[in-house]
Amino acid sequence: MFDFFFIIEKLILISAVLGITLFIAAYSTLAERKLAAFFQDRIGPDRAGPFGLLQPLADGLKFLFKEAIIPAKADRFLFVLGPSLSMLAACMACAVIPWGPDLMLFGRTVALQITDLSVGLLYLFGLVSFGVYGVMIGGWASNNKYSLLSTIRASSQMISYELAMGLSLIALVLTTGTLSIREIVLGQPGWHWNILAQPLGFMIFIVCAFAETNRVPFDLPECETELVGGYHTEYSGMQLGFYLFAEYINMFISSAVMTCLYFGGFQMPFIASLGLPQNVVALFGVVFFFVKILMFLFLFIWIRWTLPRFRYDQLMRLGWTGLIPLAIINLLATAVFQLCN
Amino acid sequence: MSDIFFWVFSVMAVVSALSVVLNRNPIYSVLSLIVCFFSIAGHYVLMGALFLCAVHIVVYAGAIMVLFLFVIMLMNLKDVPEFVSKWWHFGAAGAAVAAMVFGLATHLFQSYNPRVIGDMQLKPIAQALFTTYAVPFELSAILFLSAVIGVVALGKSE
Amino acid sequence: MIPTYSYLVLGCILFSIGTLGVLIRRNVVIVLMCIELMLNAVNLILVSVCEPVFVFFIMMVAAVEVSVGLALIARVYRKFGTTDISTFGQLKG
Numbered sequence: 081m082f083d084f085f086f087i088i089e090k091l092i093l094i095s096a097v098l099g100i101t102l103f104i105a106a107y108s109t110l111a112e113r114k115l116a117a118f119f120q121d122r123i124g125p126d127r128a129g130p131f132g133l134l135q136p137l138a139d140g141l142k143f144l145f146k147e148a149i150i151p152a153k154a155d156r157f158l159f160v161l162g163p164s165l166s167m168l169a170a171c172m173a174c175a176v177i178p179w180g181p182d183l184m185l186f187g188r189t190v191a192l193q194i195t196d197l198s199v200g201l202l203y204l205f206g207l208v209s210f211g212v213y214g215v216m217i218g219g220w221a222s223n224n225k226y227s228l229l230s231t232i233r234a235s236s237q238m239i240s241y242e243l244a245m246g247l248s249l250i251a252l253v254l255t256t257g258t259l260s261i262r263e264i265v266l267g268q269p270g271w272h273w274n275i276l277a278q279p280l281g282f283m284i285f286i287v288c289a290f291a292e293t294n295r296v297p298f299d300l301p302e303c304e305t306e307l308v309g310g311y312h313t314e315y316s317g318m319q320l321g322f323y324l325f326a327e328y329i330n331m332f333i334s335s336a337v338m339t340c341l342y343f344g345g346f347q348m349p350f351i352a353s354l355g356l357p358q359n360v361v362a363l364f365g366v367v368f369f370f371v372k373i374l375m376f377l378f379l380f381i382w383i384r385w386t387l388p389r390f391r392y393d394q395l396m397r398l399g400w401t402g403l404i405p406l407a408i409i410n411l412l413a414t415a416v417f418q419l420c421n
Numbered sequence: 422m423s424d425i426f427f428w429v430f431s432v433m434a435v436v437s438a439l440s441v442v443l444n445r446n447p448i449y450s451v452l453s454l455i456v457c458f459f460s461i462a463g464h465y466v467l468m469g470a471l472f473l474c475a476v477h478i479v480v481y482a483g484a485i486m487v488l489f490l491f492v493i494m495l496m497n498l499k500d501v502p503e504f505v506s507k508w509w510h511f512g513a514a515g516a517a518v519a520a521m522v523f524g525l526a527t528h529l530f531q532s533y534n535p536r537v538i539g540d541m542q543l544k545p546i547a548q549a550l551f552t553t554y555a556v557p558f559e560l561s562a563i564l565f566l567s568a569v570i571g572v573v574a575l576g577k578s579e
Numbered sequence: 580m581i582p583t584y585s586y587l588v589l590g591c592i593l594f595s596i597g598t599l600g601v602l603i604r605r606n607v608v609i610v611l612m613c614i615e616l617m618l619n620a621v622n623l624i625l626v627s628v629c630e631p632v633f634v635f636f637i638m639m640v641a642a643v644e645v646s647v648g649l650a651l652i653a654r655v656y657r658k659f660g661t662t663d664i665s666t667f668g669q670l671k672g
Contacts, residue, residue, distance in 0.1 A: 158448070198543070202475035209483025213455075216487070220448070220494050228494070239487060259472075259543075431589050438593050438616055447609060454612050457593075461619055464586070464670035471632045477622075480638050481604050485615065485645045486623060492649050493608055496656055502605050502663065514602035521588050525591050535627050549632050561639045568643040575650040 085188065090414070103172050104377075105328040106136040111330075112381050119385040128282035140321070148317030155221040162218020163315065163322035169211040170329035176200040177336050178262045180346045180366035184358055191347075192283055192366065193262060200261040201249060204337060206290055208245070212238050218323070226308045233300055233392060234311055238292055240399040241355040247407035248281040252341060261337075265345030269352070275342040280410045282342045284403055288335040291399070293327060296384040300392055335376035336369075343372050352377035424465050430467070433460035445503050470541045480565045486487050593620035596631035607655075607662045611648050614640060 110125070110132065117124025125132040140231055150159055151278035197203050212235050219231025255277050256264045268274055275282050291298040312323045346365035356364075390398070433456065440453035458481045465474035503510065550558050593616060600613030618641050622634045652662060659666045 158452075197471070199472050199475040202479060206475060206478040206483055209479060209487070212483075212487055214489075215493070216490055217452075232491075232495070234488065235491070239484075242483075351550075412521070426622075427585065431585075434589065435596070438596040441609070441616060442596055442604065447606060450609055450612060454616065457616065457641070458619065461623055465587075466624060468586075468626055470626055470631055473626065474602065476635070476638065480642060481615075481619075482663050488632060488645060488649055489608065489612060492653065496608075496662060502607070505603050505605060511603060514599055515666050517602060518599050521598060521637055522591060522595050525594075529587060529591070530584065533584065533628070535584075535586065541631070545668060546630065546632060546635075550635065554632055554636075557636060561636060564635060564643055565639070572646050572650040 089188075089190060093190075093192070097174050097179065097194060098171065101171065101329060101332060104332050105325060106140070108331060108377055108381075109327050110135050111141065111197065111377070112384070113271040114161050114314075114403060115378070115381045116385050118212050119382075120246050143321035146317040146318075148319050151223060151283060151314050152187065153223045155223070158217050158221035159314075160223055160319065162214050162216075163312075163319045164214075164328070165217060166214030166326040167322045167329075168289075169207050169214060170326040170333065173204060173330075173333040174336075176203055176261050177333070177372065178345060180369060181362040182222035182358070192362070193254065195260045196260060197381060199259045199391045200364075201253065201264075201341075202257045204261075204280060205242075205246060208238075212294075214323075214326070215311050218315070222314035224314050227311050227313050230300075230313075231311045237294075237298065237300065237395060240396065241288045241298075242404070244284055244399065244403035244407045245292065247404065247411055248278075248284040248288070249341075251281045251411045252278055252285075253408070253409070254414045254418050261340050261345075263314065265340050265347060268344040269347055270349050273342065273344040273347075278342065278410075278414070280406065281414075282338075284407050284410065285342070286338060290380070291395075293330045293334055293380075295327075295331065295380055298395060299384075299388045299389055300395060316421075325351055331377060331380050332373065335373045335380070338376055339369060341412070345369060426463065426467060430460040430463040433457075434464070447503075448490075451486060451489050451493055454489075455482055458482055468541075472541065472543050472546070477547070587624055590620045590624035591625075593617075593623070598661050607652050607664050607667065608649075610664060611645065611652070615645065 113135070114124045114132070114212060116122075125135045128134040130140040132142060150156055175194040176197050178191075178193040178196070183190040183192060215234045215238070216231055219227045219234070222228075252264075253259060255274065256267050258264060258267070262273070290296075312320055346369040348361075348365055348368045351361055351364055437453040437457040437460065441450045441457065444450045444453060458477070460475050462474045462482075465471075465477060505514075583606060591649035597613045597615075600616065604610050604613065618637055622637055625631065625634050625637070637668050655667065655670070656662055659669070
């Protein structure tokens, strides 16, 4: 009754997924700096290792060895809790993402997904709203008015864009008819990607994803020119590292989620007609999935070094009077379309 | 296995609920209530109501508690007395709660009829919401709309 | 196997704690939070008894109640500068 191999399999899968997530998040910091250098006609970091490939390691060590200062008037417990919650919410999201088709190993079917929740989409949505707490608690516990101001900015931005995100997801669920991420991916074989059914929904979702990850053009919570350093002004050492790193993990996870929901996830066109064995198909699927994710990561970085940031009132106006009505129209149109079919 | 989890979630819920009531710092009260809601969500999972658990987290932890945290962070609550001041207030409160528990115990425990704990499907709930309970559902939509208008009217400065 | 009355007992305990909080706290925000706790205790018992349709309605009403309640509290705070529950006695006509 107690399936020993099942537990071993899941343990290996969990460590692999966490390891790959942290690895890609670490190397997207390097990619960010290298691409920024490319866009600005510089060389970028090239001292640590060949082509600067060891730079993330050096950055991590630097964060680790720096003194973590807790301000005298800060609430010590909450000050540490804030970045930990941010990191936790970022890492928990990879549990429901299907990384590839089933593998056949030693006569067992191994699903490349930690757990296939029947409410996976709601789980992700809950984690998005849970991520607000890390920012709010950390900013408040710093006992600094600039931290508090940018905390209020960050959390009201996240809450506002959650609404439009939720509405665009409801329209997606209307077309797919399921909340399980795996079933959503399996429902888009070949070229039948959901982006073709929900182009407007995808546009709304990607804008909201940028806002939720606090990336340019929505990086108001941490704009140095107005608010010193944002909600993590008082942070230093590894606690600051957690906040900054959580942003890159969130970028990776939201790229994976966008790929799963709108771009077919691990589904690869034309592969079914080649008649390859299942394990080969699965490996191709995983590789293709990661190619799509890396393209989204490139998009995140590309936009950061191309566009200027919004003003705060422009951001709020876009969210409340632009995206939410658009998402409602999209939802109504999808509902009418589904009703007519 | 689920027995252990039942006790873990129950102890968590009761301890964090007590912490909500007894903590002097409002921020810690809010955080304790969030912990309490998560342990109640754990109970929902144990009862097989996965969808309900997800909705519970999104509504309570994701929306309602964020509002509370916002309000408490923005108000300077340093000089508010947190507890009632006179000892007989505590006595009266305790007596009222004791009387209520007695009433609950004598009344509820006789008529309590638990359902079979099992996996709860999404479809029957959705169908019930849109057929049997369609009128209350629409009414709650109107309630939401009126609340939005009311909050905007209340929030505007004079 | 979970004992039969366990969810009823747990719900009653949480409901009592919430009631106690409403009676002994003076900060209106905390009182509102204790009311949320009581609603959740009821939800827990309801889920152990029947299909959770009513629970969704309770959640909807709770969300509405909190948003309107907090807006009222913010309004009173702006006028009196405090959230002590006794200031609410001064609200007339």
